[in-house]
Amino acid sequence: MAKETIAGLAKRLGISKASVSYALNGQPGVSELTRRRVLDLAEELEWYPSSSARALSRSRAGAVGMVLSADPLLIGTEPYYMGLLAGIETALAEGDMALLLRMVAKDPAQERATYERWAGERKVDGVLVFDHLHDDPRPALLERLGLPFVLHGAPDTGSPPALSGTTADHGADSATIVHHLDAGGHRRIAHVSGPQTFLHEEERIRGVRECAARHGIRVEHYEADYALESGRKAMTHLITAGSAGPPTAVVFGNDLMSMGGLLALRDLGLRCPDDVAIISWDDSLHCQLASPSVTALSRNPGMQGRVAAELLLSLLDTGEVQTRSMPGSELVVRSSTSPT
Amino acid sequence: MAKETIAGLAKRLGISKASVSYALNGQPGVSELTRRRVLDLAEELEWYPSSSARALSRSRAGAVGMVLSADPLLIGTEPYYMGLLAGIETALAEGDMALLLRMVAKDPAQERATYERWAGERKVDGVLVFDHLHDDPRPALLERLGLPFVLHGAPDTGSPPALSGTTADHGADSATIVHHLDAGGHRRIAHVSGPQTFLHEEERIRGVRECAARHGIRVEHYEADYALESGRKAMTHLITAGSAGPPTAVVFGNDLMSMGGLLALRDLGLRCPDDVAIISWDDSLHCQLASPSVTALSRNPGMQGRVAAELLLSLLDTGEVQTRSMPGSELVVRSSTSPT
DNA sequence: CGTATTACCTGAACCGGTTCAGTAGTCCCA
DNA sequence: TGGGACTACTGAACCGGTTCAGGTAATACG
Structure with a gap:
């Protein structure tokens, strides 16, 4: 329970910090025997690498951000967002990424400030952007900030796509x-x-x-x-x-x-x-x-969120800019269009 | 846009890293003149301190976590959660804390694993726990993990309270x-x-x-x-x-x-x-x-979320364990109980 | 005038990981 | 037998902040 560190593990095993690190990350440079010993000890001690130390040395935050910019009133009542969120979170969890959520009133300045802050602090590795606007200033801003992003509901800009995003028909x-x-x-x-x-x-x-x-x-x-x-x-x-x-x-x-x-x-x-x-x-x-x-x-918001998150993960992983079109929506016919 | 560092600022100003740090954090040890020069330069360069470096040296993540443990289906349809989230986020943003959101199916093991991971990686400074259970194992677990938490809907356990939380009447x-x-x-x-x-x-x-x-x-x-x-x-x-x-x-x-x-x-x-x-x-x-x-x-979920988040912030800040009771709920009378 | 106090500032250690360059040791084959 | 290639490992630098233990110089005090 006392907070162990890599140095601690190394000392216990009589090997160097470097070896422990290699072993933990599945990198070459250690024998199978050593790797096992390290992994076993880590498990036994319930040890996890410090996320902040890792983030610092890898220059990778291990998190992606999402700004929900809408009337607080609307956010609370619009079920679409919840479904979207659930889908996003599921995909991110599988990719071992955390989701940083920020809600702001429908105010472009605040959304912009959030991105600037996140980029400056290197708090997130990328962001998910929603509701593409006419003459949307955000892609250019994010580009300038060097913050990778996926645009949910991006225009279909031919191939190769200019930016990562999901498109719907x-x-x-x-x-x-x-x-x-x-x-x-x-x-x-x-x-x-x-x-x-x-x-x-x-x-x-x-x-x-x-x-x-x-x-x-x-x-x-x-x-x-x-x-x-x-x-x-x-x-x-x-x-x-x-x-x-x-x-x-x-x-x-x-x-x-x-x-x-x-x-x-x-x-x-x-x-x-x-x-x-x-x-x-x-x-x-x-x-x-x-x-x-x-x-x-x-329109299956859960699926849409999932796809958007997956796109972002692969963008961060391989740098590959791609668009993916959403599976077609399905019309559910109910009474409001069925005269009796 | 080139990623500046504290060392960079220090060099530009011809002073030491330490002085820059003191100046930025409003700590004593620098003259007002120097402080101004530092702050002005930081603003001019649109510079923000790296969150991971800061987290590492302060041993504080700057984020709190929240596990939404419910049926994915229910999460998507239950408006209560959205309101809660909005309230939480608002309060956290004011306290300069990020919100890490994790959704898991209604599975105690997963929720538990998430807490263990977060604690081990020191990824969050504290967590918000919802829906207090009969014989809830989570308080003991979080105690053992050394993860501060606020229990939303805690039992009113007299004074001084044994754990931080909100109570409703x-x-x-x-x-x-x-x-x-x-x-x-x-x-x-x-x-x-x-x-x-x-x-x-x-x-x-x-x-x-x-x-x-x-x-x-x-x-x-x-x-x-x-x-x-x-x-x-x-x-x-x-x-x-x-x-x-x-x-x-x-x-x-x-x-x-x-x-x-x-x-x-x-x-x-x-x-x-x-x-x-x-x-x-x-x-x-x-x-x-x-x-x-x-x-x-x-029941005003937004307010409830807000209060819970504020409790957590003050717990992290001052270590003060306290409970706060929610403002009474209000009955909105509509047709379903008003015979015509 | 000498010394204690204070204000301002600095070098270096530290947080806990990753990673590079380098050192043994082993194996293989001409 | 000697040298190239490979494997297993290590020490030290590094990521970008914070913080502690001094060190001057200016001011206050007796």
Whole structure:
């Protein structure tokens, strides 16, 4: 229990520190016999190498960082993040990396300051970046800081890729959704997206617009901010601010907004799906529990986190910059688009 | 951008490493002039001290750990954890501590191994422990490992407290709930709790039983496991396995089980609250969105996390073992207990 | 005026690992 | 028999901070 050190182990075994180190790290330069003796002793003493000493001499922190930059309110209610986190942690644990988590209010300056600090202190070996923005300043910043990173939801920039990241086929997702609505006979739909500063929203908007055009469906776009209330407001606006007739179906950018939309319908005395159908771009327990239950695109956040983390690990390990596309999302059809 | 070191700064300024270190850490032994020069240069160069070097020489990791030990499925759906995390992170950030997060399946051996590893590697300065168990082996383990910890939901062990932790007044919470049901005229209620291995569940069960007895209310207890399905099963059992008449109100140990209960009622063709009222021991968006919306005890997980983290910080800082009781929970009355 | 005190500063040791250059010893083969 | 190659091992430097035990020089005191 007294804190042993490598020097201590060496003395006990009558060999040098160097040999102990080689033995522990599976490096050549020691006989099998010596290696066994070292490993056995380490186990017997329940000894582990000091992470800080190791980090110092290897100039490697043994940890990756992740800044969750969102409204504290949203963080607490958005199940997507938890799933993502779980996936990330699982992958990192397998690669023997620790996860440093930092939550900041939606404030670019704070996120930036965190990266600068982490890079300066060499506290993390790399970071996971989420929600790629239009003209995102973060890749350039991280590049300048020399901090390796993986961009979750990166643009597909051809090969070889310019930066490491995961890509999702938003066009295919859009098509899945629009096809489903088309099959349901909808001719006037609305798309309530998150902020267009997010690159993936831009792609989704385009995807929906183009696919709808091909099917001769009129689509109205409304920009909101992922919060429950903004979904409610969007729906109210779409129904009451009568442009050329209200939509018969509304696609929401996440589950919370979908819930808001549902509430708005109830307040307006309209029925879902009979009067207005609803689709959520994100599945979660909320969609299952709502009444009516909400048709949703299941994106498997756990898997996404896992893949992103694996990319980062291999980037740190081999320096290999690569992108990986997410497995296609699956549409879970529920009552909100199935007229009775 | 070239990675500066303390030696580099010292050379530039023509002074010794020691002086630079003293200046940076606000320690005596340098003139105000020198201190300013050092700080200015550090800022100009965007220099930060290497965390691993600092950790090594101070023998302090600058991080605290937290093991989230739960079903991956539950972690992803249970909003309580996210709120807790957000609170913890906020407090830690203010104290300049990093948060190391580790998620493991509900497996005591893995949690134990994580603590042993962290202690051995001196990777964290302390840990946050959640969900105090009956005969919890963790305090003794952490004591043996010499790892300071704060127990969230510790028993109130008089003064001076034996270990650092937060306490909640489960008796008062129980009373709040039972009073509300009593006022609603309920005479036969059921309490669907989480596993009794959790100390707080034990206290809740006792609290509900005793308070109900004082009011002449009959209470039936059912042990479940926090999952949606178990709530559903519990409700089904309570209604159909007719003991002396089904309850007119059911208290669920968390929000997920409450949702399950609601689903079961729907399946059984019963109406809430007219046939059976529901109260959740945990508030969340689910309770607000459900139809009917569910009366819930709001426990403010963010605040709880914050307090726990602050306790740990002060324990690490001053070594002071203390307990702090959580601000009382508040009952948010909604439709599920308000007959129309 | 001599000495004790203080303020400021420095060289060197230290934290606990990794790693490089170098030293024996062994084996092999011409 | 001698030398090249290989294996097993070691001492010491190094990573980048912190901290301790002095050492000046200036100031205070009797």
